[in-house]
Amino acid sequence: MLIIRPEEPDDAEAVARVHVHGWQHGYAGLMPPEVLARLNVAAWAQRRRDLGTADPEHPFTTLLAERDGAVIGFTTFGPYRNNQDRADLDHTLGEVLTMYVERAHWGDGTAGRLLAAAKQRLAGRGWTAYRLWVLRDNRRARRFYERAGLSPDGERTTYPVPLAGGAPPLGLVELRYAGLLDG
Numbered sequence: 001m002l003i004i005r006p007e008e009p010d011d012a013e014a015v016a017r018v019h020v021h022g023w024q025h026g027y028a029g030l031m032p033p034e035v036l037a038r039l040n041v042a043a044w045a046q047r048r049r050d051l052g053t054a055d056p057e058h059p060f061t062t063l064l065a066e067r068d069g070a071v072i073g074f075t076t077f078g079p080y081r082n083n084q085d086r087a088d089l090d091h092t093l094g095e096v097l098t099m100y101v102e103r104a105h106w107g108d109g110t111a112g113r114l115l116a117a118a119k120q121r122l123a124g125r126g127w128t129a130y131r132l133w134v135l136r137d138n139r140r141a142r143r144f145y146e147r148a149g150l151s152p153d154g155e156r157t158t159y160p161v162p163l164a165g166g167a168p169p170l171g172l173v174e175l176r177y178a179g180l181l182d183g
Helices: 011-026 033-037 040-050 110-124 139-147
Strands: 001-004 061-067 072-081 089-101 129-135 151-161 170-180
Touching: 001 110, 011 040, 011 061, 011 072, 011 089, 011 139, 033 170, 061 110, 072 110, 072 129, 129 151, 139 170
Parallel strands: 089 129
Antiparallel strands: 001 061, 061 072, 072 089, 129 170, 151 170
């Protein structure tokens, strides 16, 4: 049975593992292999702890998808970040910041359940609309969001992927998608 629940402090490593796997599998072919190979679960878990993502007072909420005691997916959402800046929040809109599911659970409904739970919580905060950013070339994710009722709203930005050896960052185009929280 799939359980959707809030992140707790002890979940940092499990969430980081899903996040790293999400990048490694979901962005294969979109990002250089050396970028994906150097991702570190322990470092990402520590970053979550440092940011206090499980703190109920944190402006963003993370919900986990858990099956048989294992975290298999998560989503993070909250107020919209102007220019994707966590310090510049627009409290008139909601945003889904992240959504990752272990590859073994792609297509089994886990992501849909996570998105539905995030939308319900966003609507519960009084928002009627939400946004999210997705890599332009991540066709699988774009299809998922489009089936969920979101569509590109014309905004785009470039996500800078740091490269090793002092090379300039690789710029990946992100598209902003918009949706309504109408129930």
